[in-house]
Amino acid sequence: MKDLWLWIVIAVVLVAVVAGLVGNRVGASRRRRAGGAPAAPPVAEAPPSPEPSSSTATAPEAPAVGRAVAEPDVAEAEVAPQLERPEPVAGRLARLRGRLARSGSPLGARLLAVLSRDHLTDDDWDELEETLLLADVGAGPTGEIVEALRTRVRVEGVKDPAAVRELLRSELLAIVDPTLDRSLSTERHPGPDGSGVPAVVLVVGVNGTGKTTTIGKLARVLVAEDRSVVLGAADTFRAAAADQLETWGSRVGVPTVRSDRDGADPAAVAFDAVRQGRAEGVDVVVVDTAGRLQNKAGLMDELGKITRVITKEAPLTEVLLVLDATTGQNGLTQARVFGEVAGVTGIVLTKLDGTARGGIVVAVQRELGVPVKLVGLGEGPDDLAPFDPEAFVDGLLGD
Numbered sequence: 183m184k185d186l187w188l189w190i191v192i193a194v195v196l197v198a199v200v201a202g203l204v205g206n207r208v209g210a211s212r213r214r215r216a217g218g219a220p221a222a223p224p225v226a227e228a229p230p231s232p233e234p235s236s237s238t239a240t241a242p243e244a245p246a247v248g249r250a251v252a253e254p255d256v257a258e259a260e261v262a263p264q265l266e267r268p269e270p271v272a273g274r275l276a277r278l279r280g281r282l283a284r285s286g287s288p289l290g291a292r293l294l295a296v297l298s299r300d301h302l303t304d305d306d307w308d309e310l311e312e313t314l315l316l317a318d319v320g321a322g323p324t325g326e327i328v329e330a331l332r333t334r335v336r337v338e339g340v341k342d343p344a345a346v347r348e349l350l351r352s353e354l355l356a357i358v359d360p361t362l363d364r365s366l367s368t369e370r371h372p373g374p375d376g377s378g379v380p381a382v383v384l385v386v387g388v389n390g391t392g393k394t395t396t397i398g399k400l401a402r403v404l405v406a407e408d409r410s411v412v413l414g415a416a417d418t419f420r421a422a423a424a425d426q427l428e429t430w431g432s433r434v435g436v437p438t439v440r441s442d443r444d445g446a447d448p449a450a451v452a453f454d455a456v457r458q459g460r461a462e463g464v465d466v467v468v469v470d471t472a473g474r475l476q477n478k479a480g481l482m483d484e485l486g487k488i489t490r491v492i493t494k495e496a497p498l499t500e501v502l503l504v505l506d507a508t509t510g511q512n513g514l515t516q517a518r519v520f521g522e523v524a525g526v527t528g529i530v531l532t533k534l535d536g537t538a539r540g541g542i543v544v545a546v547q548r549e550l551g552v553p554v555k556l557v558g559l560g561e562g563p564d565d566l567a568p569f570d571p572e573a574f575v576d577g578l579l580g581d
């Protein structure tokens with residue numbers, strides 16, 4: 183009997199201890215939820231929704247607002263990332279003015295300061311010449327501008343600052359040459375056999391000038407203009423280049439054709455990209471290349487092979503040479519080599535922000551005899567603008 187009572191007391195104590203433990207755990211879990219812990223609350227404990235959203239209503243297993251709204255959104259974001267809407271292209275070059283102003287003394291401001299002096303002496307003309315040379319305009323074009331200005335100042339007797347500005351503007355505009363065709367060939371067209379083929383843009387240039395970045399930005403320009411695009415990652419030399427290109431493309435829904443193997447044959451990747459673009463009926467295929475300039479023969483071989491295999495599928499409509507505006511005369515030497523081996527049809531001048539050497543536009547056009555078609559104005563995704571001579575000269579001259 184005594185034993186029986188002892189067992190009853192032990193049983194009661196055990197029940198009390200277990201009940202206490204369970205109570206503590208429930209309390210702790212309630213406190214965690216009250217503190218906004220990320221764990222999803224049990225459905226029954228979720229607060230009732232005052233106005234359930236339609237997604238809540240269509241989500242059968244998620245009647246509580248907190249979960250119904252948050253969880254499907256997160257899942258959707260993981261499955262289908264939101265595509266970005268690139269900025270409209272028109273008017274982008276107007277940014278150049280602000281960027282040049284931040285990059286130090288703009289060319290135009292220094293030229294205007296000299297030209298506005300009362301009586302221009304030989305020293306003033308020398309200073310003007312030096313300013314143009316420092317801005318990489320090049321010796322030939324600088325001589326032409328100074329000569330033309332000297333004549334007009336003498337003949338027209340220009341003094342007032344607004345007239346001086348207008349004079350300088352018209353001379354700079356003439357030297358940049360508004361008559362050149364700067365349009366990009368990016369439309370489908372009938373191929374040699376009469377069937378429609380995409381425009382093919384091959385992008386060449388030394389590494390580090392901004393080729394891959396420019397192609398990413400160009401894809402956005404094309405998407406903004408409702409063109410369908412395929413990118414070809416034929417820069418198989420730098421392992422990360424294909425990833426970089428793919429990331430750019432995926433942000434605007436543009437596919438990238440690439441090889442899984444580092445160091446794969448660039449011509450084969452270029453060919454696959456154009457073939458895919460053709461099969462999918464897209465408007466334009468843009469092909470990235472490696473920018474090794476170890477020697478001219480090697481470069482010629484590689485670009486020659488890429489060109490040959492691409493043209494089996496569709497003719498090349500543009501060969502864009504990407505040049506870094508901050509490299510000055512070095513850039514001109516590169517331009518010369520690529521001009522000889524790659525049949526360049528247009529120039530993309532990158533990093534024009536942050537340099538007072540805007541004159542390189544003139545020098546490089548003269549050097550290659552092909553127009554600057556696009557300019558890079560920064561590292562932002564939409565910092566690529568079609569080149570427009572008037573907007574460019576206005577940017578150089580500032581306010």
Ligand SMILES: Nc1nc2c(ncn2[C@@H]2O[C@H](COP(=O)(O)OP(=O)(O)OP(=O)(O)O)[C@@H](O)[C@H]2O)c(=O)[nH]1
Binds near residue numbers: 388393471
């Ligand atoms: N400020 C500025 N930076 C730029 C511009 N264009 C490109 N860049 C930067 O230049 C650097 C090199 O760009 P990439 O596109 O990787 O150069 P790449 O020519 O493809 O180089 P490789 O793949 O090695 O041949 C990156 O940091 C870009 O953000 C521009 O217009 N302005």
